[in-house]
Amino acid sequence: MKLKGSCHCGSVKFTVSSSHPYPYNYCYCSICRKTAGGGGFAINIEGEAATLDISGNEYVSVYQARIADAESGRGKQSPGKRHFCSECGSALWVWDPRWPELVHPFASAIDSELPVPPERTHLMLEYKANWVPLQLGRHDKCFDRYPDESIASWHERTGLTDSSG
Numbered sequence: 144m145k146l147k148g149s150c151h152c153g154s155v156k157f158t159v160s161s162s163h164p165y166p167y168n169y170c171y172c173s174i175c176r177k178t179a180g181g182g183g184f185a186i187n188i189e190g191e192a193a194t195l196d197i198s199g200n201e202y203v204s205v206y207q208a209r210i211a212d213a214e215s216g217r218g219k220q221s222p223g224k225r226h227f228c229s230e231c232g233s234a235l236w237v238w239d240p241r242w243p244e245l246v247h248p249f250a251s252a253i254d255s256e257l258p259v260p261p262e263r264t265h266l267m268l269e270y271k272a273n274w275v276p277l278q279l280g281r282h283d284k285c286f287d288r289y290p291d292e293s294i295a296s297w298h299e300r301t302g303l304t305d306s307s308g
């Protein structure tokens with residue numbers, strides 16, 4: 144399906160095609176939580192990077208987090224490029240050069256009606272803030288760090304891949 148998204152002030156608008164639009168992937172890591180997840184987590188969905196069409200690109204800024212490295216004790220820059228509106232601060236999408244064909248918009252930036260997932264994945268729970276309640280559905284899966292399946296595999300397993308383009 145084609146997804147339409149925007150920042151809050153409207154300076155940035157975008158469209159992207161997605162075969163994997165279900166907002167089931169809740170990330171509680173400190174970066175998502177601080178930059179995009181006021182409720183304690185952010186929800187990443189997936190689109191095809193080649194189809195990303197941006198209006199207001201001049202308002203888009205990029206943040207690359209520094210992640211503390213346990214061994215060296217030094218900060219290491221995350222390759223993930225977190226795009227946000229420089230006017231209003233809305234988190235928009237993440238693009239990572241390790242998976243250049245994909246783009247991960249935040250569900251919070253999408254204006255199109257998204258389908259409701261039958262189950263959810265909660266990841267990076269090791270970094271969850273204590274005040275955030277973990278609200279689990281019957282079939283939800285939990286992971287301390289990364290989940291055991293990609294966003295594409297989740298859609299394949301649940302039979303929810305969208306092939307309408």
Ligand SMILES: [Zn+2]
Nearest residue numbers: 150152228231
């Ligand atoms: Zn904005």
Ligand SMILES: [Zn+2]
Nearest residue numbers: 170171172175
């Ligand atoms: Zn995260």
